[in-house]
Each structure stands twice: as structure tokens, then as C-alpha cells.
Amino acid sequence: MTTEPIRVLLADDEPLYLDTIRVLMDADPGVEVVAQAGTGRAACELAARHRPDVAVVDVRMPDLDGIAVTRHVTALPDPPKVLILTTFDLDGVVYETLRAGAAGFLLKDVAPHRLLDAVRTVAAGEALLAPTVTRRLIADFLRSPAPRRPHRPLDRVTPREREVLQLITRGLSNTEIEQALHLSRHTVKTHIGHLMAKLAARDRAQLVIAGYEAGLADP
Template identity: 45%
Template sequence: MSEKIRVLVADDQTLVRTGFRVILEAEGDIEVVAEADTGTEAIRQAQLAEPDVILMDIRMPELDGLSATEAIRRQPNPPTIIVLTTFDQNEYVYRALRAGAAGFLLKDSPSTRLIAAVRAAATGDSLIEPAITQRLVERFVEPAKPQGLPQELASLTERELDVLRLIARGLSNAEIAAELVVAETTVKTHVARVLTKLRVRDRVQAVVLAYETGFAGGQ
């Protein structure tokens, strides 16, 4: 990753793109290196501009954000993709997570949340809106009702299960560290072990698995 976090903003609304650019470039460590107003252009700019993070709208002309996300994630060393959404687009967001998006953000989130999400994505972390996470997965995933610990999670230690519960609540590494009263580096180690043991690509897939197995259904 370059010294500054390189961001591509993909949204068909000029005012939205401009607003995000102003907010992000007010931060000294973030640079908007490209914009796109269609899914096709987002794919092209992902190759040309080599961003670290993409803010991807779902509804765009020519090619929607879901299809663009799938195409970009198939590229070698793809950037991290954060899907921009509204509450009325739940079904699209769940598909986006399955397509390889690393997380999602409400389009009307505070600027501080947008900045934190970009920084988290650039470091391999993710900042998932907890309210949307639970609403999404509980609506579109049929949770299992296991007796005891789900078999898929049997390899996790008690502390790793604690970390998974907090990931499922949408907490970042820093927030998990505060909750468990441990160093953030320790949390990163636990998260990495959880992802490896569960054989999932990222923490979003871990969240989905936690709900699918019923582990996080009561959170």
C-alpha cells in the first residue's frame, strides 16, 4: 500500500462523489485517485488507478455495483471494496458480501464513520455497520439451531469464540481490544486465527458463517 490510502469512488451521482472526495481528501492520509459513474468504469479504473480501497455504489448504469464487485474481486491482488447502501437495499448488500465485498456503509453515515471505514479497510480490518449486519443476515440467512457449539466452529478456542461474537456484532479490532481489555495486536492475531480455522476469506464471511450456523443468531 502507498503512503496515502488510495481510494476509488464509484457512484452515479456527481454530488455524492464530490462530497466523498471533499471529506476524504481533508484527511492527510487519504487520496481519491479516481472516480467512476458506472460499474464498467469502476472495473476499468480499478485496473488503471490501482486503488487500495473502492467505495462502490450498488445501483449504477451499464453494470451494477454487484457485478462490478464480482469482476474486480476476480482480478489479481484486488482492492478492498466497501459497498455503499441504504436501508432499502438489504437484499443487494447480502449479495455483495457473497460477491466479495469486505463490508458495507450507509450512504448517510457520518463523515467520521466513512473515514474510519476507509482506514480500516486499508489495513485489512473492516468496519461493518452492526445494525445492518444483524438485520441483513437474520432476514436473508436461515440460521441453524444447533445443539451446543456448531461443528464448523469446534476448532476455535474460547477466546477465539469471544472474538467471533464481537466480530459478528460489527466491532473493529480496536473496539474488540477495548471490550476484551487486550492489546490490538493480540486481537489481530486472534482474528487471523479465526479466519484461518474457519477457512474464510475475511471477517465479513466469518460474520455470515456465525449467523448461518446459529452461533450469532441470538446476538
């Protein structure tokens, strides 16, 4: 059975970088670039027109930034998964980007094969939340002088689900959670599904945010 390629929208205001990742993805038969945009507004229009599976969006763009683009395209019917490209000096926007509905983010200097892996990961409905990046960026932002965000109540969450959420918040993968709590893969996935339903989370990225809001990342 033939598998349909992942349909991708690229959005970046640096033409050279945009062309580079376009060439990379065009060389992969499992990925099809259906559109590319150089501004945030164009990204929103093309997402509505082409209905991609994944939108790879630079956080810094003219017209609308990556946060606004994410908020717009994730509100579309059958929305694409959004993969944000960012840099270490953008700590303050990561939290809001995930809040807007991004499925994950990568540093712009990521190795080419990692970018392709990331597209496949978010297209499959998982979040790309590498512990070495996610925990540092979000934790740094939440330690900033900005007002503390209100905690999302966990009153409907069971003790075991709370344990799973805490490990997700700390950046552990499903396999690491299985090992830490001595649970089967099916059980871990079941707990994660329950957490998403109870906390109204779109994906794993939103669970990380819920965990930080609930104080589960605090020492």
C-alpha cells in the same frame, strides 16, 4: 517518514453525490482519489488500470451493480478493499455483497468524517461492520423466506475461537471482545488470525458471514 496517501476509486452513478465525496476526499492530504466512475463496468476497468487501495462503490449502478463490481475487483491481483455504499431499503443485497468480498458498507447519508474514517479503516485491513447496521441488515436478510444458506463447518475451530467468532458475528469490536472474554489484545488478534485461516475468510466481514452460516447469531 512520509506516509503515502490512500489511493481511492469512487464509483457512483449520481454525479452530484460523486462530486461531493470527491471534494471531501481531495481536502484530506491522507487520501488521493485516483479515479471515479459512473457505471459498474467503468469501475472495474478503472480498478484494473489504477490499482487503488480502496474502492468506494455504490450498490446500485448501471451495467454492473455493486455486488458484481465487488466480485470482479476483489479477484484482481493485489485487490483493493471494497467499501460499499448502501441504504436501509437494500437489506437483501448486503449478505451477497459481503460474500462477494466487500470489506464493509456504510449508509449513503453517513457523516463526511465517518466516510473518511471508513476509508482509513478498510485500507488498514480491517472491516467496517458497525453493529447498529450490520446485525440488523444481515439478520433481516437471513430471516427472509429465501432458502437457508449451508452452514460452514467449524470442526477445526477451538472452543475459545468459537466464542470469539460468536462475538464477531454479533458485531462486537476487538476491544469489546477483550473485555467480554478477559483476553489481551494480542490474544484476540491471534484468535481472529486463526479463524481467518481455518475458515478461508478474507477479512472480518467474511468471518461475520461464516458466523451467520454456522448459526452463531441464532438465539
